[in-house]
Amino acid sequence: MLLTGRLSLVSHGWLADHVVWGVVVVPGAALVELVLRAGDGVGCGWLEELTLEVPLVVPERGGVQVQLSVGVPDGVGRRVVGVFSRLEGA
Template sequence: MESAGLSRTDHPLLGATTTLAHSGETVLTGRLSPTQHGWLADHAVNGTPLLPGTALVDMALHAGDHTNHTTLDELIIHTPITLTHPTTIQLTTTPTHDNNTLNLTIHTRTTPEQPWTAHATGTLTRANTTPPSPQTTWPPPTPNPST
């Protein structure tokens, strides 16, 4: 894996990651398979196994941990991920004009010949590390009820 320029991750569903040189995008990728991860087949709707939304949240938070943008502000699921065949998944984080924010996209496909399907989009931000400023007067002034 390292010989291909990829780094391992410690996530059970996302096995590798890389950062793209030209854009600063980070890509985390893995393979979803109900035969390899038996619990994936447990979540089904009308007999069709679907990746639970909580798994998408977990993977998005892992991407946030990996990129030091640890707050998941938003995750919109556009299309459920069906797991009738082994499926390649990619999470991509894209820097915005604001260094505090990354856009997140989640795509899958079942074969290399197939186009990628977009499943979810979201936003990750850096946690606010600035401590609150101390109160300079105590007790705080009482608000004027007439305003």
């Protein structure tokens, strides 16, 4: 399954409260919520582990496009979820 969305300070004003070193980042709890919602859509409602390689940064102007990919189940029903982002216009 592939899910897409958009995050910005205009549409998600609460993100402005999550500034790290002068940069707005999406908090880990919000990423967990996104992944759990994606999992619910394919009948997998739990999260075993979430590893963040880089923070998801939201620009001061414009937005960031977000894509979640949910893989096929493995032998025991687990699925790999990928969260990808890019600045609008990039």
